[in-house]
Amino acid sequence: MNTVELTCIGCPLGCNVTVKTEGERIISVSGNTCPRGESYARKEVTDPTRIVTTTMRVKGGARSRVACKTASDIPKGKIFEVMREIASAQAEAPVRLGDVLIVNVADTGVDVTATSSVAASDPQ
Amino acid sequence: MTVTEHDIVVIGGGPAGLAAAIAAKKSGVNDVLILERGGELGGILNQCIHNGFGLHTFGEELTGSEYAARFIAEAEELGIPYKLDTMALDITPERVVTAVNRTDGVMTIKAGAVILAMGCRERPRGALNIAGFRPAGIFSAGTAQRLVNIEGYMPGKEVVILGSGDIGLIMARRMTLEGARVKLVAELMPYSGGLKRNIVQCLDDFDIPLLLSHTVVDIEGKERVTAVVVAEVDENRRPIPGTEQRISCDTLLLSCGLLPENELSQSAGVELSPVTGGAVVNESLETSVGGVFACGNVLHVHDLVDYVSEEAALAGENAARYVRGERCEGGEPISLRAGNGVRYTVPSFIAPERAGDKLTVRFRVADVYKNAFVCVYCGDECVQRRKKRVLAPGEMEQVVLTDRLFAENPGLSEITIKIETA
Numbered sequence A: 001m002n003t004v005e006l007t008c009i010g011c012p013l014g015c016n017v018t019v020k021t022e023g024e025r026i027i028s029v030s031g032n033t034c035p036r037g038e039s040y041a042r043k044e045v046t047d048p049t050r051i052v053t054t055t056m057r058v059k060g061g062a063r064s065r066v067a068c069k070t071a072s073d074i075p076k077g078k079i080f081e082v083m084r085e086i087a088s089a090q091a092e093a094p095v096r097l098g099d100v101l102i103v104n105v106a107d108t109g110v111d112v113t114a115t116s117s118v119a120a121s122d123p124q
Numbered sequence B: 001m002t003v004t005e006h007d008i009v010v011i012g013g014g015p016a017g018l019a020a021a022i023a024a025k026k027s028g029v030n031d032v033l034i035l036e037r038g039g040e041l042g043g044i045l046n047q048c049i050h051n052g053f054g055l056h057t058f059g060e061e062l063t064g065s066e067y068a069a070r071f072i073a074e075a076e077e078l079g080i081p082y083k084l085d086t087m088a089l090d091i092t093p094e095r096v097v098t099a100v101n102r103t104d105g106v107m108t109i110k111a112g113a114v115i116l117a118m119g120c121r122e123r124p125r126g127a128l129n130i131a132g133f134r135p136a137g138i139f140s141a142g143t144a145q146r147l148v149n150i151e152g153y154m155p156g157k158e159v160v161i162l163g164s165g166d167i168g169l170i171m172a173r174r175m176t177l178e179g180a181r182v183k184l185v186a187e188l189m190p191y192s193g194g195l196k197r198n199i200v201q202c203l204d205d206f207d208i209p210l211l212l213s214h215t216v217v218d219i220e221g222k223e224r225v226t227a228v229v230v231a232e233v234d235e236n237r238r239p240i241p242g243t244e245q246r247i248s249c250d251t252l253l254l255s256c257g258l259l260p261e262n263e264l265s266q267s268a269g270v271e272l273s274p275v276t277g278g279a280v281v282n283e284s285l286e287t288s289v290g291g292v293f294a295c296g297n298v299l300h301v302h303d304l305v306d307y308v309s310e311e312a313a314l315a316g317e318n319a320a321r322y323v324r325g326e327r328c329e330g331g332e333p334i335s336l337r338a339g340n341g342v343r344y345t346v347p348s349f350i351a352p353e354r355a356g357d358k359l360t361v362r363f364r365v366a367d368v369y370k371n372a373f374v375c376v377y378c379g380d381e382c383v384q385r386r387k388k389r390v391l392a393p394g395e396m397e398q399v400v401l402t403d404r405l406f407a408e409n410p411g412l413s414e415i416t417i418k419i420e421t422a
């Protein structure tokens, strides 16, 4: 049997929730004050996901970087793989907020989109 | 020198300035001008590339830059003029603003009303009280955020962070994602000043330890930081001898809190609160100088930008009423007192005639409370009592006062907000 200790982020109370598992199976969830804590803990233990926000290099832009994010949650275990793929990519100016910068990043089925805009640099 | 006149001049083009200008324009004042010292609108949000903004306002989670973009787009649709790279240097009590930029030079602007929205800056040293020379490699967390997110420059590889406010936590994750090793976050207080969600998603996710009741007592290194010494502190926040541990690192980030940026307000003669460092305001968010309003982080430090936008819109509407001469005269104002467990309230005074049907009072508590009550007292009578499972200094709280309360208590001189534990 495995025991996982989590802090629920559902509200400022931040309950310490304990999840007991047997292989893939969740045996018990305790320590949560309300049902939200239980569903949070179940998701965290079986399928934790996060949105990744970072920046990407820009070619020919008035700025050297554009802010970007995964358009939706990706598996937590893939965060660094996603980061590596974004780090090796380069956007081309002009970039507009909402532009898709990478399709299906790290095979997650999720795109990386721009969260800021970068104009093309003034031709000298 | 050019002299111009405008109905409303907004100082600062961050989320507060934008929301105030938008609300003023929507209230029918056409001549609104925003002065922004930076090269773009959006304020500090432009360097906040993480998400977690706008849940209250838009019902979705945006990044800081996305949240700012929505307000910038709205201001542009409304055709609100703004001047970038323009620094306001002085405001007189008669609302004459002096500002400077490269194209216009020094400008004198006579304003019908002024809205202060200059934001805040980081406490330079805060908890760090170490004598002696300073090697390179010490940055404030906000500066590091700008370097990494805007310049794409990593300040170091092995990092210790002092202070567990949200910016420090966000930077712990950010630098980890960019390949640095964040060795620990030390927090002087026995609790973190940051949001729970940030502790989980920025520290726990990456197994970064958070040491509560700890501080940095020494920094090693001549040219560049090579290590810091961290020690536990007692209840009086004094380091406990024998608890020191040496942690090798090349970078120390300081996340020691924010302070409203009020030099300009002082030149206008605005009375400041010793607790918040921001202006003392009435129900209209008007300062002690008539026609000068304040909102956002320059008024008091906010952790959620949604509340900044909400507060700023109120300042904008009130400034509009002021220049249109539509404001009713308030009688003797009611004082709002911060009672037991409450550090401050915004506003500090209320003219009930002007408070509208609902008035939101924002405040912060002085300590962590569990299962406590937020109480509103008129004299000895408790008129509102709301149970909260948890109250923490890091999270801004609010109570709503209604017109009924004022109607039922004519001649009231004082309202007290306090925390009761039983």
Ligand SMILES: Cc1cc2nc3c(=O)[nH]c(=O)nc-3n(C[C@H](O)[C@H](O)[C@H](O)COP(=O)(O)OP(=O)(O)OC[C@H]3O[C@@H](n4cnc5c(N)ncnc54)[C@H](O)[C@@H]3O)c2cc1C
Residues within 6 Å of the ligand: B011, B012, B013, B014, B015, B016, B017, B035, B036, B037, B038, B042, B043, B044, B045, B048, B050, B051, B052, B053, B054, B086, B087, B088, B089, B117, B118, B119, B120, B142, B145, B166, B167, B261, B264, B295, B296, B297, B298, B301, B302, B303, B304, B305, B306, B308
């Ligand atoms: C690093 C950081 C991380 C944050 N993370 C979150 C988060 O995750 N979620 C959330 O909801 N909130 C977050 N916040 C809080 C939120 O972003 C702020 O509360 C909000 O940006 C404050 O808005 P403001 O307009 O008052 O100040 P600012 O955004 O600081 O804007 C003030 C503007 O005024 C300008 N200015 C100052 N002085 C002058 C002058 N003399 N003349 C002309 N212009 C001037 C400045 O250049 C600036 O653009 C964060 C804040 C910081 C600092």
Ligand code: SF4
Residues within 6 Å of the ligand: A008, A009, A010, A011, A012, A013, A014, A015, A032, A033, A034, A035, A036, A037, A038
């Ligand atoms: S379990 Fe419920 S009460 Fe506890 S932190 Fe989560 S949401 Fe809040």
